[in-house]
Amino acid sequence: MAFYTAAALKNELQQRGFRLTPQREKILRVFQTLPQGKHLSAEELRYWLDREGEKVSLSTIYRTVKLMAQLGILRELEFAEGHKHYELNKPSEHHHHLVCVQCHQTIEFKNEAIAELCSAQAEARQFELLDCQLTLHCVCLEAVQEGWPYLLPDNWVCPKAHRPLG
Numbered sequence: 671m672a673f674y675t676a677a678a679l680k681n682e683l684q685q686r687g688f689r690l691t692p693q694r695e696k697i698l699r700v701f702q703t704l705p706q707g708k709h710l711s712a713e714e715l716r717y718w719l720d721r722e723g724e725k726v727s728l729s730t731i732y733r734t735v736k737l738m739a740q741l742g743i744l745r746e747l748e749f750a751e752g753h754k755h756y757e758l759n760k761p762s763e764h765h766h767h768l769v770c771v772q773c774h775q776t777i778e779f780k781n782e783a784i785a786e787l788c789s790a791q792a793e794a795r796q797f798e799l800l801d802c803q804l805t806l807h808c809v810c811l812e813a814v815q816e817g818w819p820y821l822l823p824d825n826w827v828c829p830k831a832h833r834p835l836g
């Protein structure tokens with residue numbers, strides 16, 4: 671699958687009977703300008719749009735990212751229960767994630783062996799593989815050193831974690 675430009679996306683959407691509305695285009699642009707390794711929840715996406723003066727309702731954002739994930743434009747990631755994150759779906763940059771359960775810092779890693787294993791499993795069952803995501807639920811050394819889980823102060827902020835809305 672190709673890396674989507676606005677024009678390519680417009681084409682793709684039209685072929686499948688969807689329009690590239692200005693809101694969809696803006697949402698796509700946010701993802702295209704995110705630094706690699708940054709993943710946004712719907713709430714964070716609204717914050718980014720807000721900062722650029724774009725008022726888009728949360729329900730529109732939820733619908734749009736869902737649609738884009740179904741079309742293979744975005745990749746939907748479930749790092750924690752009930753809390754989805756999204757990133758651009760770039761198969762050439764296929765990767766997995768380590769997530770700190772305490773501070774939510776997320777580290778990406780690539781691994782060919784995992785990708786091959788997943789392809790072989792899907793193929794053996796005559797399934798078409800859409801995505802293969804390995805999420806490692808971890809706790810960072812910073813939290814452990816501060817006494818995670820029981821002794822960690824309630825207001826502890828990981829010095830290494832990205833600010834959630836940065």
Ligand SMILES: [Zn+2]
Nearest residue numbers: 707709757778
């Ligand atoms: Zn990622």
Ligand SMILES: [Zn+2]
Nearest residue numbers: 770773810828
């Ligand atoms: Zn952490």
